[in-house]
Amino acid sequence: MDAGSVLQPLPALDRARQVTLALARYVADAKLQAGDRLPAERELMASLAVGRSTIREAIRHFQALGVIETRKGSGTYLLRPVSPDTIHMPLSLDTTRLRDVLLQTLEVRRGIECEAAMVAARMRTAEDLTVIEAKLDQMEKVHLEQGTSGPEDLAFHLAVYDATHNPLFRQILEQMRESFEHFWASPFDRKDFARRSFPFHRTLFNAIAAQDPDGARRETLKILEVVEEDIKEMSQ
Incomplete structure (x- = not known):
């Protein structure tokens, strides 16, 4: 893991989505690979300055996309490398109509x-x-x-x-x-x-x-x- 990779506190708006992007950026910057362990929940809460429910919502998002898995008693592990460009590419339409x-x-x-x-x-x-x-x-x-x-x-x-x-x-x-x-x-x-x-x-x-x-x-x-x-x- 790159020693220079750090997680920074987030502003208050849209926390869950920001946590998702922050984690994706961290995975990319730290060059984590499939099988690598992600920081523990408490560490993520402290580093990103968000609550447990926000962290868990972001984790559920990653799980739904098949990117990570949580192993009881062991931690959360990466199933495939991701980046902010690949973790969430929403299919959206012109909302003005x-x-x-x-x-x-x-x-x-x-x-x-x-x-x-x-x-x-x-x-x-x-x-x-x-x-x-x-x-x-x-x-x-x-x-x-x-x-x-x-x-x-x-x-x-x-x-x-x-x-x-x-x-x-x-x-x-x-x-x-x-x-x-x-x-x-x-x-x-x-x-x-x-x-x-x-x-x-x-x-x-x-x-x-x-x-x-x-x-x-x-x-x-x-x-x-x-x-x-x-x-x-x-x-x-």
Whole structure:
């Protein structure tokens, strides 16, 4: 490891993304290779002047991209060399034309999420169901209390992705996160965006629990059909 490579404290804005970039830069500058151990969590917290939750969010991002792995009782290890130019190359669109961005991204969501739901129905474990249902329960709780559930909705879909046991689903989402997140950010300043899709999340869960791939696909399409209708109606 290059003795001149150091990690510097970060400013307050957008900490998780900055930690991701700082770690990628550190890996590149220190010329770390596959199999090398990354600094411990406490060392990263002290060097970058951020909290544990921020460090862990950045680590989860790296894990989703298949770049690192955490070995219990041993530490976090690099699976392949990275740099700031390669660790996060988001696939994004022109956000000044929100309607077009949403419709174009929806085409990709339809393909990915229908397939993910079907694979999850085939591959899910009892532990996966526990996680998905917990995310769904939280989504329903927030929805009923506040009338909207953006982050909780996203967390539910991510849990379905994880239940596929195919890391590429998560990796694709990470590459398109900027475009995908528009769906959970009250587009068109409408908190009721896609609210009518709310009941279909429970029926999607039921199909996955029943190991019914075709049913999971149908329920996913119902969710996305509502989303498409709202994009077209609310953007007029």
